[in-house]
Amino acid sequence: MDLYVVVLVEVLYGVASLILISAGLSIVFGMIKVINLAHGEFMMIGGYATITAVNLGMNVFVAMLVIAPAVVGLVGLVVERLVIRHLYGRLVDTMLATWGLSLFFIGLATMIFGNTTTGISTPIPGFAIGDYQVNGYNFFIIVVAALLLVAMLSVLKGTRAGLVARGTMQGPDMAAALGYSPDRIYMATFFCGSALSGLAGAILAPLVGLVPTSGGAYIAKAFITVIAGGPSLVAGLLSSASLFGVVHQAFTFATSPVIGEVALLVAAVVLLRILPQGVTGTFFKGKT
Amino acid sequence: MSLNRRNILTGAAAAASVGMLPRVAMGADSVKLGSILDTSGIFDAYGTPMDMAMRLAVNEINAAGGLLGRQVEVVAYDTQSDMALYTQYGQRLTRQDQVDVVHGGILSASREAIRQTMRKTRTLYFYNVLYEGGVCDRNIFINGVTPAQQVEALVPYAMGKSGKAVYILAADYNYGQITARWIQKFVADNGGHAVGVDFFPLDVSDFGSTIAKIQTVGPDLVIAPLVGGAHLSFFRQWAAAGMKDRIPLASTTMGVGNEHKVLTPEEGNGIMVAYNYSQELDTPANNAFKERWSAAYGDSSLIHEIAVSNYQGVMTWAEAVRQAGSLDREAVIASLEAGLSIDGPAGTVTVDPKTHHAVLDVHIMEIEDQGMRVIETLPQRQPIDTQAVCDLQANPDDNTQYEIQI
């Protein structure tokens, strides 16, 4: 019995971490149709921001939940103004430009922090479920991911900003019709997406350590989660993260982490192949 | 730091930039020492101190008048933790730079990538890292500890403190694969059994489900030959899950790159290891070495097991050249095979003529407050694992890495 609880926690953690690493990318892609391939590096910057802040004596939760999103949000803002802004509507070009940015940030981080693994200890102790010990930090990640989903949902459905956001998803004209400059909205969206990427990187940093190339481990997973998720920000994110998270953890637990990762990737290929209209079917409808 | 650079430091340029080597003219008559290490990338925690140790050794040799009256010149390449770069730079060292000796290689993967190139081009090669054992090749000299020197000592100690059911978590490449089999053998020899063996590619950093899985098996002891920065997360997550007080940990690699200084005391304390060197060795040789290191680099905190191995390797080669009175490969091999011995920071290191491995001291230790506390010292252990299969005196043409069969 305890074992099932432990496994359940692991599975939930798997789903939650996918939600966390995909949320920023998902918002940016869902709203302004930009695939930010520097997303992983935004996470990496979030991680370094956290570790630097902690080393400067700041409380670890403040560093993770406030400093990192703020820093990465600002980085995102600069990137949006300097690069992305000129490429709206050119999907492939934004992918290429952000891929370039990702390399740029890796290089920059290497020059600043060195190509060495750094990390901080997880701030939450483990505890026992029956005979089993679980990592307390996993619960923290699950809670943050759940809160994130709730927050996204309530902002989208319940606020004026959400209305504008949903309008923008229909197309820039709609935003203009609502009386807002699309330019401003795009900027705000990119800021929010980047801040979420920073948050994700900050929260994962104590768990898995950090090198300048850490981002590469996340981008592919985030990418496929978002693409497979489809048009509905929250429901899409939740459904594909759940699917991939369960597949990943089930195979990891039954065999090894490598096979778990491979299973996740194979599941993604199969899903995209057999359901190009399924999960994402609504995606195309009424938009072309 | 000027040492932590991924470029090619050659000749006078290197001397000028490092600012350590005496600025003497190094022309065609200098002795060329080739070095090939990962001083950047995910293995730089291993490689950078090794590079520093090598330069320290060369500096000391040159300060003492060089070799055969000539200065030693370092030709170093940074392989950036990319195995593919080893063959490229290995070829450049041997074919283009035509160095007199090559010291280097960190992961066993990197050693195997260049070993044949060294052999083909008849370039004497020193691999100064603890490893899985079994390499039998007349062109290579190895002074790191092998499983028979390390695992054989560590396993009974760790099992004595825990129990008979052992779970093994190993890095997924030749070192981890072969070492895991040695661990299984020694566990069985001591009346225990391996209840699980898992291998992890070097980029795996999330061990959550593995930790859950280990609990379902419920071993008495976990032995973890894990390698590199990503794998360090295991020790963190293990502690974060509160497993440290429930199942003891032993490792054949933990601390080799000074990982115990990155972990907090809460995460690291109590992990059992066995090595040839520890900064906490309180011997005159070690204290003097640390002082010389501090004089060169400011402080001695970066010294680790394989940095010392690399230092001892360079010193062993230098001594052999002195005794041979020549840089000729055959002459140097002959003086090494005469059972040459040096006294290094980690004690006496003697070349084993049969295997070209080393006879050396091994210390069983526990991590304590970011240091390694010596529990027991086992003097002058022989590499009996390799000795059992390799005899270069009888078969000088042997060119195999023997692997343990289970």
Added chain:
Amino acid sequence: MAEIALETHGLTMRFGGVVAADRVDFRLQARELRCLIGPNGAGKSTFFKCITGLQSPSEGEVWMRGIETTGWMPHQVASLGVGIKTQTPNVLDSLSVHENVWLAARRFHGAREADRKTREVIDLLDLGAIAKDGLGRLAHGERQRVELGLVAAGDPWLILLDEPAAGLGAEDVERLTGIIRELNRQATLVIVEHDMQFIRSIAETVTVFHQGKVLMEGHVDRVMSDPVVRNVYLGRKA
């Protein structure tokens, strides 16, 4: 009995709850020229897409010259010898007029024969002066004309045109009328069109769509004077 060029039985297309084409039975004799008319959203374009293979009908059958083509891909339909022009101009923008036509001709001819055919089509459609220009630089009327050239280059026996006169000036429409007459000497034509002036000038028989169904079919003059048609179509348009 005259050959049947195109026939549908109970052709139905649904999008979610919307029925865009509702049990359409349609029949066309060889060498006929038929215009499909109807108000916006009447289902004529959906019907057109189902025939050409751009969409696969939810129900019903499509037959061409006695072969069932239901659910075929566009390239399979085209390979039967069917020339298709879609509503929005569909041309190869960064290639020259010559290259565009050549590619269309090459599908049904060897490389050398395609060169000859290309010259022929360029002469026929009077494209000689712009043959080397890229499509992206041409005016709308010229692009429409080139697309007709692409259709003609395959020597089709059935030609399906979706709004060929849309956006054309009077002079271009006149030229278009001539080209369509020329094409009709060899081929059966189905034309979806709004422009009544143009329809009167080319068609005898028209089919009126309304709410996904065929409302009426008959001679253009009779249809135009029918009060029901005037009501749903012309009335609304005015």
Added chain:
Amino acid sequence: MPGGLTRDAVTIALVTGVLIWVLPLIVGTYTLTVLAIYGMLGLSLGLIWGFGGILCFGQAAFFGLGAYAYAIFAINIGESTVPMILAVLVPAVFAALLGAMMFYGRLGDVYLGVITLVVTLILYKVVNSTAGPQYVIGNARLGGFNGIPGFPTLNVPGTPDAYIWGDRYFHVCAVLLGLVYMLVTALLRSSFGRIAVGIRENETRMSLMGYDVRARKTAMFAIGAGIAGLAGGLFANWAEIVTPSLFSLGQSAEIIIWCIVGGLGTRLGPVLGAAGLAYLKFLLGQQAVIDNALVTGLVLVLFVLFLPKGVVPALSDLWSAGIGRIRPGRIGRRRQPRRRGWPNG
């Protein structure tokens, strides 16, 4: 246009010959060899992306497959001719299957990108975890992270003991690059190539003309993969080791960058982009002031923003503007493939 083709062939042969003679005077042949190999790799993506309109995020997968195919078969067969052929065929067949799966599934461009990227990752992860002794193909241990060192390198066909290395290996690679370039030129002049360009321009129109777009894209994809595989086989010979990092996303990214910088829709662009940027990387590797990735990334961003056409088309535009006429013979070029079915596209 057979006359034009002959003229192209003569030009390519002459230029290749002159470069083989002149370049070693400036750069070492060991470096030049890998530049030629990368040039071929760049050309492979330049062909399928620039002319076929297929944006593949996993060209490195075919490169790696070619290298591994060569290494594995060379160990088992003991000579190099058959393994070299297999280094072309294995990736080509793999790409044909993968391409058929994607193109017949009517997947849009972004999906294509995701799937090629994911397949590359899968190959990397799988190959990277084959260190155990149980992973063997014939006599060849796959070696996982270690890779496969020590396989027989290129020999004169029929004479397994006559190894080709050093300057002669550079000549082999350079001549092969010339031949592949020639082959690509001929392909693009053929009906197949012209139709492929048509498909790049407008898939719908081409299928309305009666062309089976799916089959043709699959064929194009396989040809590009075969060329990448050849480059992989040659790379294996040069490096004398194959490792899983050949399959890395970083490698894929680099190939894409070469094409962007050099210029899509040209044959010369990707080759020059590859050789130029690889050489730049080599030079950057010799200094410590500024990080390599930082420069590469910056180059990519700046090109996308300010010179999205790439160097070669920009220069040739400048040239044609300068002499006041459009150069004949250049095959139509477009920056991006058309994205069918993409929202708001």
